[in-house]
Amino acid sequence: MARAVSKNAKIGYTIAAWTVALVIFFPILYTIITSLKTEQEAIEGFNLIPSFTFESYQTVQSQNDYFKPFMNSVILSVGSTILALIVAIPAAWAMAFSPTKRTKDILMWMLSTKMMPAVAVLVPIYLIFLRTGLMDTRIGLTVLLMLINLPIVVWMLYTYFREIPGEILEAARMDGAGLREEIVHILAPMAVPGIASTLLLNVILAWNESFWTIQLTTTNAAPLSAFIASFSSPQGLFWAKLSAASTLAIGPILILGWFSQKQLVRGLTFGAVK
Amino acid sequence: MGQIVLTKVRKAFGEVEVIPGIDLQINDGEFVVFVGPSGCGKSTLLRLIAGLEDISSGKIEIDGKDATDAPPGKRGLAMVFQSYALYPHMSVRKNIAFPLKMAGMSEAEQNARIENAARVLNLSNYLDRRPGQLSGGQRQRVAIGRAIVREPAAFLFDEPLSNLDAALRVVMRQEISELHQKLKTTMIYVTHDQVEAMTMADKIVVLHAGRVEQVGSPLELYNAPANLFVAGFIGSPKMNFITGPEAAKYQAHTIGVRPEHVEVSKDGDGWEGKILLAEHLGSDTFLKVACPVVGEMTVRGNGEMGLHHNDTIRLKPRADRIYRFDDKGLALK
Numbered sequence: 001m002a003r004a005v006s007k008n009a010k011i012g013y014t015i016a017a018w019t020v021a022l023v024i025f026f027p028i029l030y031t032i033i034t035s036l037k038t039e040q041e042a043i044e045g046f047n048l049i050p051s052f053t054f055e056s057y058q059t060v061q062s063q064n065d066y067f068k069p070f071m072n073s074v075i076l077s078v079g080s081t082i083l084a085l086i087v088a089i090p091a092a093w094a095m096a097f098s099p100t101k102r103t104k105d106i107l108m109w110m111l112s113t114k115m116m117p118a119v120a121v122l123v124p125i126y127l128i129f130l131r132t133g134l135m136d137t138r139i140g141l142t143v144l145l146m147l148i149n150l151p152i153v154v155w156m157l158y159t160y161f162r163e164i165p166g167e168i169l170e171a172a173r174m175d176g177a178g179l180r181e182e183i184v185h186i187l188a189p190m191a192v193p194g195i196a197s198t199l200l201l202n203v204i205l206a207w208n209e210s211f212w213t214i215q216l217t218t219t220n221a222a223p224l225s226a227f228i229a230s231f232s233s234p235q236g237l238f239w240a241k242l243s244a245a246s247t248l249a250i251g252p253i254l255i256l257g258w259f260s261q262k263q264l265v266r267g268l269t270f271g272a273v274k
Numbered sequence: 275m276g277q278i279v280l281t282k283v284r285k286a287f288g289e290v291e292v293i294p295g296i297d298l299q300i301n302d303g304e305f306v307v308f309v310g311p312s313g314c315g316k317s318t319l320l321r322l323i324a325g326l327e328d329i330s331s332g333k334i335e336i337d338g339k340d341a342t343d344a345p346p347g348k349r350g351l352a353m354v355f356q357s358y359a360l361y362p363h364m365s366v367r368k369n370i371a372f373p374l375k376m377a378g379m380s381e382a383e384q385n386a387r388i389e390n391a392a393r394v395l396n397l398s399n400y401l402d403r404r405p406g407q408l409s410g411g412q413r414q415r416v417a418i419g420r421a422i423v424r425e426p427a428a429f430l431f432d433e434p435l436s437n438l439d440a441a442l443r444v445v446m447r448q449e450i451s452e453l454h455q456k457l458k459t460t461m462i463y464v465t466h467d468q469v470e471a472m473t474m475a476d477k478i479v480v481l482h483a484g485r486v487e488q489v490g491s492p493l494e495l496y497n498a499p500a501n502l503f504v505a506g507f508i509g510s511p512k513m514n515f516i517t518g519p520e521a522a523k524y525q526a527h528t529i530g531v532r533p534e535h536v537e538v539s540k541d542g543d544g545w546e547g548k549i550l551l552a553e554h555l556g557s558d559t560f561l562k563v564a565c566p567v568v569g570e571m572t573v574r575g576n577g578e579m580g581l582h583h584n585d586t587i588r589l590k591p592r593a594d595r596i597y598r599f600d601d602k603g604l605a606l607k
């Protein structure tokens with residue numbers, strides 16, 4: 001009896017999970033489908049079977065080179081994430097392994113900056129970029145994206161580091177490890193999965209960031225998010241082309257996410273304690 | 275060698291004084307058990323000896339050398355933690371090798387020691403697994419393996435068996451005792467399990483609120499507890515304490531009678547009482563009895579007596595096994 005019930009529950013969960021996954025994925029799927037339609041089909045209305053034409057992709061590529069914004073996206077997302085990690089790893093490390101009374105407050109304060117809508121600081125940042133000549137430069141945008149995601153990076157790393165059980169570090173100390181050995185042999189390997197998932201998540205966040213990239217770039221530093229936007233304006237809306245541009249923009253990150261699923265799910269600390 | 279001497283060791287966490295000042299000598303090769311109720315400072319004392327916690331004042335000597343300020347890795351002690359604290363990203367072999375690697379030992383020597391430890395602890399087939407792929411008992415053995423390969427001056431155990439189920443606990447308890455007989459290395463073992471304390475120890479240190487109440491062999495503590503606390507803590511079920519006129523008959527403020535030192539009869543001499551609860555364990559029966567003269571008593575009866583709830587019985591303490599205490603709770607001689 002018990003088995004039958006749990007088997008039913010399993011089927012139920014599976015169906016529910018697939019349904020939720022499909023609902024969440026549907027907009028992306030529909031974008032891909034639309035990108036394979038002709039412009040005529042695209043405006044006709046809801047239709048799941050496209051005519052599988054690559055017409056829109058050709059137009060998109062000829063109208064606006066894909067390679068440059070793609071490279072910009074790579075540089076901005078990877079660059080800002082690496083910069084953020086360089087700043088955040090020592091910060092999170094200090095807060096996790098030698099906390100003070102104020103550590104919690106600092107963390108809350110950092111997170112609170114994410115609660116403010118980005119538009120609120122648009123004018124000052126726009127002016128700073130304009131005056132310092134950072135407008136439409138990769139370096140300016142990389143630093144900005146790094147600053148925007150920094151609170152999240154610190155928080156993620158902090159929670160991962162906190163999960164490393166203190167008794168393991170004490171065991172290493174008993175075993176004769178000095179601070180350097182403790183970091184090299186115990187802490188770093190145990191922190192790697194956490195750092196890897198933070199890195200991946202932030203590359204994705206930076207890749208998808210569109211508010212600042214659209215405001216602060218024109219052509220030089222414009223990444224793929226700005227590339228999509230450029231198809232939505234002047235001559236009215238072209239759904240198929242817009243979808244093709246979107247598909248090109250999200251494609252790389254989707255593939256990256258797919259292949260790094262394992263990294264995103266950490267299970268390495270399990271079994272160490274208890 | 276593994277002699278450890280504590281002199282006036284005191285520990286305070288901020289304002290809170292957890293250990294007000296302990297003097298204690300642990301001799302080479304002894305199996306010493308720290309027991310006491312939860313929160314009495316057993317773990318803290320062990321961690322002070324290990325060097326994981328700094329002492330507020332006092333002195334710790336290991337093998338005659340002052341180790342008060344030595345870092346944990348330099349004291350020559352190995353510790354087995356309650357949570358095992360294995361390195362999750364390393365194989366069992368690497369876990370056991372870690373202290374040897376830190377000591378800069380040659381690869382060949384490392385392997386010889388690991389193989390040997392694995393054989394002693396029945397881990398030979400698991401050397402290439404990760405800790406996450408082992409059962410609780412196996413993880414415990416790996417933790418012990420990591421401790422023994424170093425050939426330390428002393429082993430420190432902090433409730434190492436409390437995460438295991440009852441049956442496995444008995445097995446591991448015996449394995450640790452056998453290991454001690456084989457290695458003859460000093461072991462300090464923290465537990466709040468009486469049975470572990472009584473069966474494993476050469477010497478028991480009873481702690482209460484950061485103070486040593488008594489130090490002695492298990493039988494010394496059982497036969498001659500120094501005060502009410504030790505009398506009540508050692509022995510299971512607990513000793514019965516009687517005050518008032520009955521105690522005065524023995525020229526004491528309080529007398530103590532162990533459940534196993536009472537003769538139970540249906541109609542003989544002694545205090546009359548009514549059975550509140552009878553627990554039949556087969557070999558023994560534990561009775562909770564309400565006696566109008568001396569209050570509630572727990573006694574051990576014969577397994578086949580056929581006594582039940584509400585029966586009236588008589589309890590006669592064995593005259594030679596009555597413990598006497600003065601008004602401060604100290605044992606009277």
Ligand SMILES: Nc1ncnc2c1ncn2[C@@H]1O[C@H](COP(=O)(O)OP(=O)(O)OP(=O)(O)O)[C@@H](O)[C@H]1O
Pocket residue numbers: 287290292310311312313314315316317318319466
């Ligand atoms: N880092 C610390 N900061 C402040 N107080 C502490 C700290 N560690 C322990 N204590 C306090 O010291 C006292 C003794 O703690 P300890 O862990 O030594 O008890 P224990 O005898 O091992 O108890 P248990 O049997 O529950 O493990 C407790 O009251 C505890 O609250």
Ligand SMILES: [Mg+2]
Pocket residue numbers: 316317318
């Ligand atoms: Mg403890």
